[in-house]
């Protein structure tokens with residue numbers, strides 16, 4: 001340990017916390033280079049403390065390089081509690097304790113001297129004796145003090161295990177003031193925090209608690225981790241045999257002590273079911289409690305809603321009237337689809353692109369209004385873009401599902417109780433293939449009996465990002481009436497739709513013309529260059545309308561054709577820096593006026609996936625801000641120094657593009673994608689987003705592999721099975737009555 005004090009900063013990377021700073025010490029240190037004196041040295045590490053006047057102990061090693069001379073590479077550090085009055089003053093005003101500045105620090109130390117920390121701990125109300133500290137201020141100061149003390153304690157406890165200060169802050173945020181005692185008891189509780197998987201936590205636990213390999217807490221953590229990982233792949237449950245296969249390699253440890261046998265994993269699993277009640281075993285399938293409840297609640301609610309005797313309407317006359325008014329002759333299936341909706345409480349309309357789903361949706365809304373002028377109608381979709389399209393297509397206001405049921409990002413996914421019950425007569429949910437099990441259940445729990453519900457979507461598109469395969473399972477259950485629209489009405493650019501249909505059926509004989517082309521590229525580097533140039537050409541052809549051209553890629557990161565990598569390239573090509581132009585930085589991203597951006601989290605006005613344009617960069621009270629126009633009079637302000645849920649949006653993932661349409665779509669396809677993404681429904685989804693032109697860039701061989709590969713792997717869900725069972729029980733009961 002090297003006792004020292006921070007002197008000055010040389011480099012600090014906001015994104016990853018990498019710090020290079022000068023420290024002063026009284027200890028003997030090897031002589032350095034670059035003008036650093038006898039008492040000073042350069043330290044490098046992650047999130048090193050840069051608060052003036054406070055004492056720190058750094059642990060690490062000296063390393064020497066030709067370029068930088070001798071530097072101290074820090075592996076862990078601790079902040080020391082000061083013992084002198086000067087030290088206490090410096091500590092309090094260093095910025096470590098939020099809510100206290102130099103003036104208050106001075107007054108507090110003048111009054112309480114060396115006993116200051118005793119006052120904070122034992123009789124904090126005495127701080128009210130200090131001029132300027134009101135009751136409210138006192139609460140703020142104490143919050144800051146306890147938080148910093150907590151972080152200090154956590155650092156002492158965890159930094160030797162290699163936990164970085166950023167992670168320590170996350171732990172403190174999650175567990176609050178009990179963090180140390182919770183982790184001391186069961187370090188695997190760290191797995192509850194996002195970004196702390198079993199593989200990260202296991203070595204920490206081993207270091208801080210010397211767990212044996214077969215400690216039940218460790219095995220339980222591995223089982224829960226395996227289930228969480230499976231949820232990330234879309235599964236709601238795992239078979240016991242799958243859990244064993246996945247957990248065993250995680251639990252193997254180099255040492256011989258306490259080997260983890262299959263019996264021990266089974267015992268820990270049973271205890272998670274019986275004692276901890278964290279897992280549920282249903283038909284030999286192992287669910288997390290949350291996933292099980294989500295699936296069950298949805299089934300019970302669907303059965304209840306569908307059994308409710310809802311008024312049936314004969315709408316033939318209305319359909320004919322509207323056909324005349326709208327100058328359109330509906331196909332037989334379309335007519336039947338509308339009739340189905342008004343004969344049932346719950347129904348499903350599915351079909352590919354251009355099959356007339358939106359047309360039906362419009363007819364249904366108009367008929368509902370004819371039936372009852374005062375009808376309450378809810379149109380909702382899973383993303384901001386899909387909602388916007390629904391609104392544009394029907395002229396009827398539409399909401400995101402989150403917004404309609406009062407869920408904001410802050411309330412979490414399982415907040416079934418947030419918001420009021422929906423009291424709409426007609427509820428139409430579009431783009432249902434994007435709805436995962438948790439969102440679906442949250443929505444269903446908000447619907448009252450007596451509402452008429454219509455689920456609309458394309459069952460062949462990508463599955464939801466979250467777990468489950470709700471839309472397809474609803475259709476497969478055959479307990480809810482379904483209309484399949486299988487005729488394509490769209491006249492313009494038939495090649496795109498014909499090819500999409502072929503891809504969906506696994507056919508390789510695609511047609512290439514002006515509206516559907518393929519540009520060869522050998523690797524991701526070449527593909528990225530070509531995509532950038534194509535974007536530039538197409539953007540100009542579209543009158544420099546940046547929203548008219550969209551790159552849809554399978555990957556958010558990794559490879560040079562990921563959304564992150566392409567955004568950097570395309571942004572600099574079509575919106576390059578010009579002298580004197582304003583820019584604003586957030587993390588490692590630089591934004592300029594006219595940049596195309598995407599919100600990545602639901603917030604009050606703006607939904608995850610909403611696309612906007614940077615309109616203004618300004619300065620207020622010494623801080624820069626940026627204004628983004630998201631359309632529909634929604635302008636959001638982003639302040640420098642705060643964390644933004646915003647990325648560039650020249651290139652986005654195919655998942656994010658679902659529910660949107662663009663005149664021109666550019667899609668990379670390379671054999672290096674093979675493992676995760678060469679699947680038919682991903683390319684079907686991306687291609688069907690294009691209205692005028694599709695340009696695929698990469699390898700035709702990879703493309704034909706994707707078409708051959710079929711849909712993504714089957715997801716573990718019992719929704720359809722449970723629905724069949726629940727509906728049979730309901731009808732049996734009805735018959736008996």
Ligand SMILES: Nc1ncnc2c1ncn2[C@@H]1O[C@H](COP(=O)(O)OP(=O)(O)OP(=O)(O)O)[C@@H](O)[C@H]1O
Nearest residue numbers: 329330331352353354355356357358359360489490
């Ligand atoms: N019966 C019909 N006769 C002629 N044209 C029709 C008919 N039904 C729909 N159309 C037209 O076909 C086009 C596609 O219909 P619509 O937008 O309703 O399909 P969609 O399934 O919602 O497509 P997408 O999912 O791609 O948005 C529209 O221009 C619509 O006016």
